[in-house]
Amino acid sequence: xxxxxxxxxxxxxxxxxxxxxxxxEAYKEANxxxxxxxxxIGDVTQPIAPAIxxxxxxxxxxxxxAEGFHGYGPEQGYAFLRNAIAQQDYQERGxxxxxxxIFVSDGAKCDVGNIQEIFGLDNRVAVCDPxxxxxxxxxxxxxxxxxxxxxxGGFERLIYxxxxxxxxxxxxxxxxxxxxxxxxxxxxxxxxxxxxxALQKWVDYANQNGSIILYxxxxxxxxxxxxxxxxxxxxxGARTCAIEMHSFSKNAGFTxxxxxxxxxxxxxxxxxxxxxxxxxxxxxxxxxxxxxIVQRAGEAVxxxxxxxxxxxxxxxxxxxxxxxxxxxxxxxFAVYGGVNAPYIWLKTPKNLTSWDFFDLLLxxxxxxxxxxxxxxxxxxxxxxxxxxxxxxNTIEALKRIQRL
Ligand code: PLP
Numbered sequence: 001x002x003x004x005x006x007x008x009x010x011x012x013x014x015x016x017x018x019x020x021x022x023x024x025e026a027y028k029e030a031n032x033x034x035x036x037x038x039x040x041i042g043d044v045t046q047p048i049a050p051a052i053x054x055x056x057x058x059x060x061x062x063x064x065x066a067e068g069f070h071g072y073g074p075e076q077g078y079a080f081l082r083n084a085i086a087q088q089d090y091q092e093r094g095x096x097x098x099x100x101x102i103f104v105s106d107g108a109k110c111d112v113g114n115i116q117e118i119f120g121l122d123n124r125v126a127v128c129d130p131x132x133x134x135x136x137x138x139x140x141x142x143x144x145x146x147x148x149x150x151x152x153g154g155f156e157r158l159i160y161x162x163x164x165x166x167x168x169x170x171x172x173x174x175x176x177x178x179x180x181x182x183x184x185x186x187x188x189x190x191x192x193x194x195x196x197x198a199l200q201k202w203v204d205y206a207n208q209n210g211s212i213i214l215y216x217x218x219x220x221x222x223x224x225x226x227x228x229x230x231x232x233x234x235x236x237g238a239r240t241c242a243i244e245m246h247s248f249s250k251n252a253g254f255t256x257x258x259x260x261x262x263x264x265x266x267x268x269x270x271x272x273x274x275x276x277x278x279x280x281x282x283x284x285x286x287x288x289x290x291x292x293i294v295q296r297a298g299e300a301v302x303x304x305x306x307x308x309x310x311x312x313x314x315x316x317x318x319x320x321x322x323x324x325x326x327x328x329x330x331x332x333f334a335v336y337g338g339v340n341a342p343y344i345w346l347k348t349p350k351n352l353t354s355w356d357f358f359d360l361l362l363x364x365x366x367x368x369x370x371x372x373x374x375x376x377x378x379x380x381x382x383x384x385x386x387x388x389x390x391x392x393n394t395i396e397a398l399k400r401i402q403r404l
Contacts, residue, residue: 007143010155016133016374017041020358027362037397039324039385040368042188042342044253046316048297049309052252055300059293070292075284077104077261081295084302085261089246095233101265101276103283104298106290108218108247108260112182113138114286115214115243115262118278119180126159126178128171130189130375130382132216135182153377162378163190169336169345170194173201177209183232184216186223189375189384190345191337193228199235206241212268212275213242218260221251221314223340239265243275250342252301252310259290259298317342320394321387327398328385342387345372357383365400 013019020040028034048056062068076082082099090097105111113134116125121144127135136158139145146156154160159178161171169192171183183202185194206213215232223230232242244263248254268275290298300306321338328335334347348357354371361367372382389397 005141005143007141007145010140010145010147011137012140012148016370019374020368020370023359023362024368034366036362036366036368037389037393037400038368039389039394039397040370042250042386042388043255044250044313044317044388045390046253046313048253048257049306049313051303051305051309052297052300055303055306056293056297059296063293073289073292073295075287075289076100076280077102077290078292078295081298082261084299085246088302090231090233090263093230093234095231096239097233097263097265101263103262103264103279104290104295105260105262105283105287106258106294107249107254108216108245108262109134111245111260111262112214112216114282115245115279116142116144116180118275118282119212123179124157124159124176126161126174126181127376128163128182128184128187129154129160129377130163130372130379131182132184132188133375135214135216136376160376160378163187163192164378165334165336165347168192170198173205177211179211181206181211181213182216183213184218186219186228186341187337187343188219188341189343189370189372189379190382191339191341191343192345193223193225193340195227196229196234199229199232203232203235203238203241207237211241213238215242215244217244218247219250219341219343220246221310222318222342224318225340228340233263233265239267241268243268248298248301251314252298252306253313254294254297257294257297259294316391317387320389320391323391323394323398324385324387328401331402338387344385344387346383346385348372348381348383351381354380354383361401361404365404367397367400 082102085102086099125139145158149156159174163169169190220230232238246261248259264276264279266276324344325335325338336345338344354373358371370384372379
């Protein structure tokens with residue numbers, strides 16, 4: 001008789017967004033025709049920019065000719081894209097990252113989920129609380145978490161770093177030393193950003209303790225303030241302690257196209273073994289490369305025209321963020337984030353639990369957000385709204401909240 005990977009049985013409940021979808025569907029079934037506005041899931045709404053669409057069309061046409069056809073490409077990504085990434089995301093910012101330290105993939109979710117595979121099961125993992133659930137769940141599936149402890153409100157073996165109003169939603173160095181440290185800035189879900197000196201402290205800590213930082217920079221394009229690093233490699237010493245993941249989803253609307261990349265510097269060496277070589281082996285074994293046409297679209301993101309167009313899209317979303325932040329503050333809510341991130345993190349009124357506030361918003365004003373407790377115990381009493389809607393929906397959503 002076969003057996004299953006029993007670690008999966010330790011996973012908690014259904015994935016957050018499935019639970020939200022379930023409740024919204026149930027509401028719509030009971031209230032047919034209800035005009036529900038969704039500011040919940042972090043999916044973008046603006047169409048792909050024209051310069052990127054043009055590059056896609058050209059690449060599609062190439063594939064239909066004998067000369068232009070591309071079959072299996074390099075698993076790590078085409079040089080045209082890796083060069084553009086290395087130059088514009090790193091070298092022009094003063095970070096020493098070479099194109100062959102970049103692994104192109106079909107998105108950051110897969111990479112942040114898969115990266116733990118090259119680390120031993122005995123590693124102690126630290127995550128922020130609240131946290132993007134993928135970091136936790138993939139370690140649970142691997143068997144690195146231990147069981148869920150209801151008293152702790154988390155998994156036995158995971159080290160949780162509470163991010164609360166008291167510490168401005170920035171994690172503090174944990175009492176127990178972790179081996180793997182997940183950091184995400186600008187942060188999903190709190191919208192918090194980290195200043196360079198604060199991130200430098202984490203880099204120094206990781207180097208001193210022999211830890212690795214897994215740095216998720218999926219929202220880097222939303223940074224608007226000076227002195228907020230766009231990459232962990234802006235910090236001194238990060239090449240010996242950090243792996244960084246990026247996505248094309250939120251800066252260029254690739255949530256449906258799928259493209260991302262992970263940076264593994266060649267200086268990352270564990271007892272004589274190169275992490276770059278390990279990941280290269282893993283990537284080449286399990287992955288056959290992002291589609292050629294999508295990588296050409298990715299290349300267009302770095303063209304002068306593409307850059308100008310996606311900057312406008314980010315500005316569009318950040319105008320929504322400003323409206324939500326200021327509108328909620330005027331309505332008396334305590335609001336955070338929304339300055340360097342497309343997420344607004346608000347304190348629920350009257351000490352409502354996150355899910356009670358979710359149900360209240362859905363039933364009373366037909367607005368969907370994301371309950372903070374779905375991101376971890378310290379998210380209880382908070383609620384996430386996203387700036388990814390249209391201006392019209394955002395304005396309507398604010399009117400409804402104010403009415404409430
Ligand atoms: N990392 C974080 C922190 C995210 O919030 C998301 C998506 O919401 C992702 C990664 C996923 O990015 P991708 O669409 O590239 O898989």
